[in-house]
Amino acid sequence: MVEQRDRHPTPEGQRPPIHIYDTTLRDGAQREGLALSIEDKLRIARRLDALGVPFIEGGWPGANPKDVQFFWQLKETPLTQASITAFCSTRRPGKVAAEEPMLQPVLAAGTEWITLFGKSWDLHVTTGLQTTLAENLAMIDDTIRYFRSQGRRIIYDAEHWFDGYKANPDYALETLEAAVNAGAEWLALCDTNGGTLPHEVGAIVTAVHTWLQQFPEPRPQLGIHTHNDSGTAVANAMAAVEAGATMVQGTINGYGERCGNANLCTLIPNLQIKLGYPCIAPARLETLAETSRFISEVVNLAPDDHAPYVGRSAFAHKGGIHVSAVEREPKTYEHIDPATVGNSRRIVVSDQAGLSNVLVKARSFGLELDRHNPASRQLLTRLKALEHEGYQFEAAEASFELLMREALGDRPRFFDLKGFYINCQHQGNGDDHSSQSLATIKVMVGEEEILAAAEGNGPVAALDTALRKALLTFYPAIANFHLSDYKVRIIDSGAGTAAKTRVLVESSNGAQRWTTLGVSTNIIEASYQAVTEGLEYGLMMETARPHCAIGGEIDRFDADMALQKTRETALAKLKQELGFE
């Protein structure tokens, strides 16, 4: 492969641009557990457009009513820059393309580009389609010519290309030849089963690239479409590019059937930053992490924290020596500057934390804690004690900030818990049972004592409701707070039901989200801690910034930015008060 890099006709440093082809909306949506509404599809398409992806595969018009409607809506308010493509298969055996009803909704979608897939593997033609090899060539030819006659441009997806080429290279090339002669502008070689390895992709794409030179200019360019069944979707796509492919098909976050498609959030930076192939404008590349997270929000799948480049942990550092080295010289422990893909360095506070970790972490909250400040030592001691008890602040930055403020004597007290009382009753057995949970809570706000009670689906929900009820008259902002996520983990699961429970609660005020933590052998107490800290943090932000009642749905990243800003302002004030800097 090293040698292959020099095959491109363009000189070193001027590699040809790679056309990114996104199929999140079609192949990505094949992922088990992923279901997209039309609204979801439109939001994703606009976001991909903003990212600067030139091709967006929108779906198969006619395969389901949703896709038809999606293309109609896009015709009314078109994308600014990207070409949207309609996906479909060749006509059926023994039919005529011009009379094939299946192709009509595809034309009706009104796209300039149509992505047509056809069979490359003789086995699929004979056992899958149950037709002859010659008829398959006619299907490719006829369908492309028909679409061309209607003024459309064609990307030809050669399905099962690599398996087909390995089984019968001559026939596989005949299918491509049919596509070339009928007027396809792109030939995308698909590793549909995802079983091919990089060295095979490199060799086969090289062979096709060479074969293609026999056709007169302007000849079609090659594309690559890979799946991750061997864990090498990204490496396969890169091997194809090194062998001459100039279009890369993939999905955001690698969504897709089975093990997923090639992850564009990995491929784009690999190609552009590391190999020097221009893909998208550098300023747009800086929105990559944001785009990845936005799309995971829209499809309602937890973001992969460990995803290359864009994951929350991709530039996270643990361990004392390591952390101080990163501070001194980032490239010693970071393969790229995280800012180029819109991500950022994170210092993880863990049980390996030394004082330097805590100081660096504090700095990320805008607090220049001094190594010799007694508050720093106090914070470290407290942190170590809490971590010993099972607290982990990695995912609970709001709780960590409250802890820092406490060490600095600046944690506001909005309310004080006097106690709570929970009562669960369960009658009967199996399907034939009834149950009831009741919570009573007593809190002090200033000098006032409030007693509130509430019922709920379970003890934690009842307690949460009672607490809000108690505080609402004093802090009306609480009406806008809600829990957007609730996670429970058993820390020492070997201890059975006496095990410690770690609860993470994500709260939201509609504009911002923050995460708090609770730990206890009693799940109700752990939940209570996390829920109250969530309310406390929300109230703290309310007081630190002008009240803004933002309703409706808000972009997560705008929200994160806003939270960051609020934090910076609040902490700048805090620093000033405490005399830091």
Place this chain on the structure above:
Amino acid sequence: MVEQRDRHPTPEGQRPPIHIYDTTLRDGAQREGLALSIEDKLRIARRLDALGVPFIEGGWPGANPKDVQFFWQLKETPLTQASITAFCSTRRPGKVAAEEPMLQPVLAAGTEWITLFGKSWDLHVTTGLQTTLAENLAMIDDTIRYFRSQGRRIIYDAEHWFDGYKANPDYALETLEAAVNAGAEWLALCDTNGGTLPHEVGAIVTAVHTWLQQFPEPRPQLGIHTHNDSGTAVANAMAAVEAGATMVQGTINGYGERCGNANLCTLIPNLQIKLGYPCIAPARLETLAETSRFISEVVNLAPDDHAPYVGRSAFAHKGGIHVSAVEREPKTYEHIDPATVGNSRRIVVSDQAGLSNVLVKARSFGLELDRHNPASRQLLTRLKALEHEGYQFEAAEASFELLMREALGDRPRFFDLKGFYINCQHQGNGDDHSSQSLATIKVMVGEEEILAAAEGNGPVAALDTALRKALLTFYPAIANFHLSDYKVRIIDSGAGTAAKTRVLVESSNGAQRWTTLGVSTNIIEASYQAVTEGLEYGLMMETARPHCAIGGEIDRFDADMALQKTRETALAKLKQELGFE
């Protein structure tokens, strides 16, 4: 790389065996959010041993008390086959290895093999360690010679190898030369920052492999240690193997710092099935999917359903035509036979009833249910309703067996719950609080009504204790039962504290372990379901086999095997009674 495949001296079809080196317990544990108890580490080590991995990196003795204890425990009950290695760094600059306190706990761990890491990158030596290039060479030499003088064998991990080699190849090779001359038997080239791409790994490993030939036999062999920051950890490791490396370092499920390490669950099948390098015995390869899931349960991270080879969706098929094609000719849509890695084909049923799914599931429990048996339909209906409510039986086979027995009218009733009542009180705030949980339970055993009450650390523990108390006089065997694991997962975390909770409880009678399940919006009810089914299943086994009171700690695999045997016996009896077969 295609060409490189032919460089190995062994003839085609007889590729050299690859030594798998697992670092789940050390580098894997660096993953953010992953915390292992000693018990977890022991369970994982034994499972890796059973998988047939020859090297298991256990941790850094002395870096924390947990690792010291882990090695002690392994000395008492050693692994059957794998070599456990102790990990540590070279001595500090300006010291003498023999007098370096840091190295003593490493020797005390008593392992035959020590994995020593040292610096390869001049920048790390000068800015990280802040010493001279010569002193770094002395540190490598001195530390290896000292360990060798104590009779230990050395795997030398060349940290930041690829960045170091690119920056200053001559110096990087000098560090390896120091390791070779001091007696290292393996040189593992580490892509510590994970930024290197496959073509670079291939080229650099080839260069090192050639360079290494200057040393007389027996010369050290090469290893490769990759990270996934460019999404190419697996491809990088394969490129290194194709270039002459014969040891591959990685982790189960790709756990590891930042974006993780090379995923052994992908690499082993790629190397063994696709490239023909023997790694582990084929029969052990068939336990790979199980091993992956077992370890994700132990570390309490949701398994990655989309992981290559071992993920739940890796061989999942959607859509009618596709499914019938797979049925006719699996290789048209599957890159390998899923059984070779212990996985199975899944037909994803969207809305249509999957009677065949249920029959296949039942078969996996040894029950040949007939398609026309009304019990099959009843089981299917019940199963669908439960799955809709959030039940997942994959990890709760005991609950699934109870369900099957219920459908077959063969579920014994040891007790009936009339109801329970739970009371939690919490007084005060923060560190200065007290709390109390009390459970009262009413159960019927035959005609007798028993009322029992108990206190506990939390509501679930109180309920568990009360239930045992109520049943103990009737079923003394319960005294031997204990909960060996307790896991909580939120199903629909977006629903906040009203989300549904799935509880998995693993019970043990000292000889066997079995897992049961409960689901409810109320965590106490979900726990109650899982705990009672656990007792029920244990009692059922007691009546189905001669009583054997085995105390002490038992190997999980022996226990699994024993459980399997008990199940087979019980189900053979059941089948006979029901007239199956």
